[in-house]
Amino acid sequence: MKKWLKEKLICPECLASEIPLELNVKEEVEDDVMEGELSCSACNRRYPIHNGVAVILPDKTMPVISDASGYNSKNMLSSYLWSHFADIFKDPEATEAYRVWSSFFRKTEGYALDIGCSVGRLSFELSKTHSNVVGIDTSIAFIEKARELLRNKKLKFDMIMEGLITEKRSCEFNDDWNFDRVEFIVADALAIPFPGNFFSTVTSINILEKVSSPIRHLMDINRVLSETESMFVFSDPFSWDETVSPPEHWLGGVTSGNGSGKHRGIDTVIRYLWGKKEIFNPPMEITNKGNVSWKIRKTENLWEYINSQFVVGMRK
Numbered sequence: 001m002k003k004w005l006k007e008k009l010i011c012p013e014c015l016a017s018e019i020p021l022e023l024n025v026k027e028e029v030e031d032d033v034m035e036g037e038l039s040c041s042a043c044n045r046r047y048p049i050h051n052g053v054a055v056i057l058p059d060k061t062m063p064v065i066s067d068a069s070g071y072n073s074k075n076m077l078s079s080y081l082w083s084h085f086a087d088i089f090k091d092p093e094a095t096e097a098y099r100v101w102s103s104f105f106r107k108t109e110g111y112a113l114d115i116g117c118s119v120g121r122l123s124f125e126l127s128k129t130h131s132n133v134v135g136i137d138t139s140i141a142f143i144e145k146a147r148e149l150l151r152n153k154k155l156k157f158d159m160i161m162e163g164l165i166t167e168k169r170s171c172e173f174n175d176d177w178n179f180d181r182v183e184f185i186v187a188d189a190l191a192i193p194f195p196g197n198f199f200s201t202v203t204s205i206n207i208l209e210k211v212s213s214p215i216r217h218l219m220d221i222n223r224v225l226s227e228t229e230s231m232f233v234f235s236d237p238f239s240w241d242e243t244v245s246p247p248e249h250w251l252g253g254v255t256s257g258n259g260s261g262k263h264r265g266i267d268t269v270i271r272y273l274w275g276k277k278e279i280f281n282p283p284m285e286i287t288n289k290g291n292v293s294w295k296i297r298k299t300e301n302l303w304e305y306i307n308s309q310f311v312v313g314m315r316k
Contacts, residue, residue: 110200284313
């Protein structure tokens, strides 16, 4: 964990009190803490830093980092490395999704937060326009890989073709990415370990449907997003799943109680950005909205095609 991040972090168990975390360094390399821990003076919770990766999760979320399946699996890592960087290593099947999302960023001296950063593509794009960037994800495998890419400034991985058959893929990264401005940590999208009114830009890309409480996710974004001169870039396919969250927590995909109306997720998010229920307070002006095509490549013959609906909100 880069030392410049230490002064910004608060305890995810004590968000309302905004208790800063204290850093104990056991081993560091050029201002990058490789081994150590962060601790909270209020609740005495300790958050480990191992091999440079800080895990700053509330207790209830901790079990996800020991799960070797799902987003920590080798197959998922291959899938997301392709999705994030295929256009850079010139795969003919690549999409322009990350170029579309990053086209909305504006130059600022403020900090940016990339929620659900996966292996880091959007965080790297944010480094072109922001003084510092933090990418967060609950997958320790993704964060470890993102930090490796950050150190090496190039991509090299085994892309799964079928079963255990793989092919090498590699590329050099863009010269205009400012790697020294970027850091990645393991953190929860429902308990963002940063103080209120802190970030000038927040992104939430294809995350809303994957959290247990979508409205809490938006409320925590509002908490950390600056009340003035700030931007929120949101995108999601709204593929609601009852194994992730119950229908009563969904922001769309349901009908009203009497069956007279159908509620769509993108419409609900826009209304919240406008100030409904004060989920976003102050409200935001909608500057862009639309759809973007995105793919996840699982194997040579298995693909997931996604239509993600995006909306960009601004505060002056």
